[in-house]
Amino acid sequence: MDKERYSRHLNLKNFGESRQQKLLDAKVLVIGAGGLGCPVLQYLTAAGVGEIGIADGDTVSLSNLQRQVLYTVDDISLPKAVQAAIRLQRLNPDIVIHTHVLHVDAANALELIRYYDIVVDGTDNFASRYLINDACVLLEKPLVYGAVYQYEGQVAVFNVADILGIKTNYRDLFATPPSAVDAPDCNDTGVIGVLPGIIGVLQATEVIKLITGIGKALINQLLTWSVVSATAYTVQLQENPEAKAFIPADQAAFRATDYDWLCSTQITGVEQIGPISFVQLTTEADVLFIDVRESGEQPEAHFPHLQIPLSRFKENLLSIHKNKVVLFCQSGKRSLQAAQIIRDSFGESKKVYSLTGGILTLIE
Amino acid sequence: MVKVKLIAFGQLAEILGDDELNLNAADTNGLKDALNQRFPELKNKKYVLAVNKQVVSINILLTEGATVALLPPFSGG
Incomplete structure (x- = not known):
């Protein structure tokens, strides 16, 4: 000692x-x-x-x-x-x-x-x-x-x-x-x-x-x-x-x-995807990407997307005009919450994806 | 029915607000019902009750002036 x-x-x-x-x-x-x-x-x-x-x-x-x-x-x-x-x-x-x-x-x-x-x-x-x-x-x-x-x-x-x-x-x-x-x-x-x-x-x-x-x-x-x-x-x-x-x-x-x-919450009808599927979806037509983070959160997303912060998600549901929706946030939890809101409002009429691990997984 | 004082932690404090809160209930199940009625957001939240600093997992009778804490799980590290 x-x-x-x-x-x-x-x-x-x-x-x-x-x-x-x-x-x-x-x-x-x-x-x-x-x-x-x-x-x-x-x-x-x-x-x-x-x-x-x-x-x-x-x-x-x-x-x-x-x-x-x-x-x-x-x-x-x-x-x-x-x-x-x-x-x-x-x-x-x-x-x-x-x-x-x-x-x-x-x-x-x-x-x-x-x-x-x-x-x-x-x-x-x-x-x-x-x-x-x-x-x-x-x-x-x-x-x-x-x-x-x-x-x-x-x-x-x-x-x-x-x-x-x-x-x-x-x-x-x-x-x-x-x-x-x-x-x-x-x-x-x-x-x-x-x-x-x-x-x-x-x-x-x-x-x-x-x-x-x-x-x-x-x-x-x-x-x-x-x-x-x-x-x-x-x-x-x-x-x-x-x-x-x-x-x-x-x-x-x-x-x-x-x-x-x-x-993890397996939300019925919501597909949780990884970065590879996410990137694939960016090449498809008629897919709407939505960033549900609050404005100003880093890193920014450098691909076409809509920004609807989770805190104002319910009020802005009408701006979700496509039937294939990919949601993402920082770590993948808020996007799940948003996915739940879409499911509750639109039922099965929209196909909803949520990026597991969030935008941080795209960078890695 | 007896009057109990409530303390909430974490996310639950955001729902219950900053002011000291007292509610009337006979037992812990009745208290949960009263809480859910007043704060519908609580229904989907996971938490345990601690009556006079003792965590309870079954329904128990409350006593006048008891302090009941609402403790949610934390995951951060």
């Missing part, structure tokens, strides 16, 4: 060498190296968690830098997991960092998670959150959950028994995912940059408490932090008897579960 590096822990009342050794012996997997993942990774690395896994399949983009503080402009277009590992290893060369450049899915999650003692959820979508939750339930791994929305964030510790032996997980709180339409992400609604910093640091704190046994971890509790009021609101969770039925019964059932489908 490097006594100088960890001296402030070693001198700390109720911490000391035995607890620092527990950190050095621990293996923590951080899934998502974005707004939440960056501060989690920085503080766990600094604290001397012996082995840290970073799982993220994304690359760094300029709009990440407002809150993802591990990265610089030099990292743009490069894999987050790799760039984070380089920076973290310089912060603490004594620990082992495992880089997993991948999107966690039902096929790889169990093998990935099995190796680690604790999992941190720093992802940004419900499909990943439910998948990680269910995998951690099946493998009985403690899960430190964090999520943000605009000016508020949530933190909880799942799959750890309290003194009564009760364990809760994310499904005890929300048994099934909301439709993507109902729960927009940061790309669509924005997030104040400091918020994932606050929530990520709270997650790192809970990890350190779980490993070292100091204090009381947020077991079976959900903490909501509000940036606006600078207050925390903590509620007690309880087992939801209905929730168990939604968790795959065993590992084989887990691998066979399609989490993307469970969590």
Whole structure:
């Protein structure tokens, strides 16, 4: 143990060498190296968690830098997991960092998670959150959950028994995912940059408490932090008897579960398309492309299209004069909402497409 | 019927508005009905209720002056 590096822990009342050794012996997997993942990774690395896994399949983009503080402009277009590992290893060369450049899915999650003692959820979508939750339930791994929305964030510790032996997980709180339409992400609604910093640091704190046994971890509790009021609101969770039925019964059932489908809204009659089909449609006649983003959102679309912001979509339905309509937005969620509005108003008289992943997928 | 105080988070706060809100209801199911009537937009939203900071998944009786929080799922990271 490097006594100088960890001296402030070693001198700390109720911490000391035995607890620092527990950190050095621990293996923590951080899934998502974005707004939440960056501060989690920085503080766990600094604290001397012996082995840290970073799982993220994304690359760094300029709009990440407002809150993802591990990265610089030099990292743009490069894999987050790799760039984070380089920076973290310089912060603490004594620990082992495992880089997993991948999107966690039902096929790889169990093998990935099995190796680690604790999992941190720093992802940004419900499909990943439910998948990680269910995998951690099946493998009985403690899960430190964090999520943000605009000016508020949530933190909880799942799959750890309290003194009564009760364990809760994310499904005890929300048994099934909301439709993507109902729960927009940061790309669509924005997030104040400091918020994932606050929530990520709270997650790192809970990890350190779980490993070292100091204090009381947020077991079976959900903490909501509000940036606006600078207050925390903590509620007690309880087992939801209905929730168990939604968790795959065993590992084989887990691998066979399609989490993307469970969590995306399959709207009847709306075809969700990728960038290739999208480009193909631009060559067809009688197709109307509609950008449903608010005016001024970047990047601009450089092909013929109509702009009808989602906020004024219903009032402008009459300007949709063609029967084949392709909708797009920034990340693919608002275009789904607009697709739903068209379906509700025109029924099957119009063929509706929505660009999954939004205009951002066209650029890649 | 008893009077309870409501607190909403996330998207739900946008629907319920900034002012302190009190509603009358006998139990949590009755409260949800009253909320849906007053805020039809809530019907399609997913959220859990926490009565006096205890999340409830079944219908329970409310007590006078209880605080009921509406907690939606967040997905951002």
